[in-house]
Amino acid sequence: MQYLRWLLLPFSLVYGLMVIIRNWFYDAGLFKSCQFNLPVISVGNLEIGGAGKSPMTEYLVRLFKSEYKVATLSRGYGRKTKGFLIATATTTATQIGDEPSQFKDKFPDVTVAVCEDRVAGIERLKADHDLVLLDDAFQHRAVKPGLSILLFDYNNLQKPKLLLPAGNLREPFSGRWRADMMVITKCPHDLTEALMTKCYEQISPLNWQPLFFTSIAYQPLQDVQGNKANTIIDADTTVFLLTGIANPKPLEQYMGRFTTKIIHHNYPDHHQFTLKNIAKLAGEFSACRSQKKLIITTEKDVQRLGVHELLPALAQLPVVVQPIGVNFLNNGQQPFDTLLLNYVREHTKHN
Structure with missing residues (x-):
């Protein structure tokens, strides 16, 4: 299938142009790019699919929420509103999309908003918030964030x-030079x-673009209500x-550390699960003769x-959730936090 995509290369050239x-047009000022008088931090990537934007956005929420009134703003991909x-x-x-729904579940006291027009969304949020975090907004050039990750x-x-x-790629690789900070995610520990x-x-950041490395921090399993699950996975499970989700391979590899008995019901990113999907899962689960068995899904999937x-x-099914977080490598967490905190302190109205 990958080789067949090469046949689409002429269309990629047109798209790239x-x-x-x-x-x-944005760089030359022919298209308007709005700036705001409060800190706006964008988290994004160049590729389609999962690069860890949601865990990074959650990391930023935890970093700022105790000191500032934070709002997250997403497009709300897949919502029906x-x-x-x-x-x-x-x-x-269904109303706001799976990732914003995940944010709201984990941070009930933080404002979680969705809007296709990020400029209009920030306009609605700026009066009552100190900081806006834009999820998946690197290509949304209508907003010029104060800091882009x-x-x-x-x-x-x-x-x-x-x-x-x-x-x-959503845009040429050279687009990376618009970023203020770069993070390579999902690295080996x-x-x-x-x-x-x-x-x-490979990335060749500019001199003023700091580059950080993170790995996935797998956290204890939870039930669907977010409580810690007393579940142990071993070779007999x-x-x-x-x-x-876009890239379930890291999760499958992580589970492979504990057991080789993995049956993967893999659907496309943002898939809207149906009764037929669940019936198929329930049927296979019931037919499995293993004495120890369970169903594991992701934080994003459990929203849908x-x-x-x-x-x-x-x-009727023993479903548990595998939360993930961000783990900085090479002692990168403190300098990363310091850069972000300094930016917000310098640009917030509290200063």
Whole structure:
């Protein structure tokens, strides 16, 4: 299938030309890019798919929420609503999208908003908030953030840098030089200095662009209500993985540390689960003769599993959730935090 995508290379050239012209219009001031008088931090990536934007956004929320009134602003991909919407305790993923729904579940006291027009969204939020975090907004040139964090998936650095549809890049690789900070995510925990140097050479950040390295921090399993689950996975456990995310391979590899008995129900990113999907899972789970078995899903997926028509079927299944976080390598956490905190302190109205 990957080789067939090379046949789409002419379309990638046309797409790339359009993106280059669009970016040039913004750089030249022909298209308006709005700045705001409060700190705005953007988290994004160049590729389609998961580079760890949600865990990074959550990391930033934890960093700032005790001192500042924080709002997250997302497009709300996959939602069935339009326009500006602020999440409440009863708002569902259908209304705001799975990632914003995840943010609201984890940070009920933080404002979680969605809006296709990020400029309009910030206008609605700026009067009552000290800081706005933009999730997946690197290509949203209509907003000029005060600080832009660009993420790269370590596992994709070796792949050809091809634009859509032949490749996975949303814009040319040279677009990375718009970022203020870069983070290589999903690195091995034991990443060597030699491999870090190789990553530097591949990305070639400018002198003023700090580059950080992070790995996935797998946290204790939880039940679907977010409480710690008393679950132990060992070699005798059969794990049914249920995912609808861009890149489930790291999770599958992590589970492989504990058991080789993994049955993966893998769906596309942002997949809207159906009763048919759950019935298939329940049937295979029931037919499995293993004495120890459970179903594991992700924080993002459990938001889409919470729709009313699926709840009765799910209630009969032992579903647990695998949360993840961000772990900085090479003693990078303190300088990363310091750069961000200094930016916000210098630009917030509290100063």
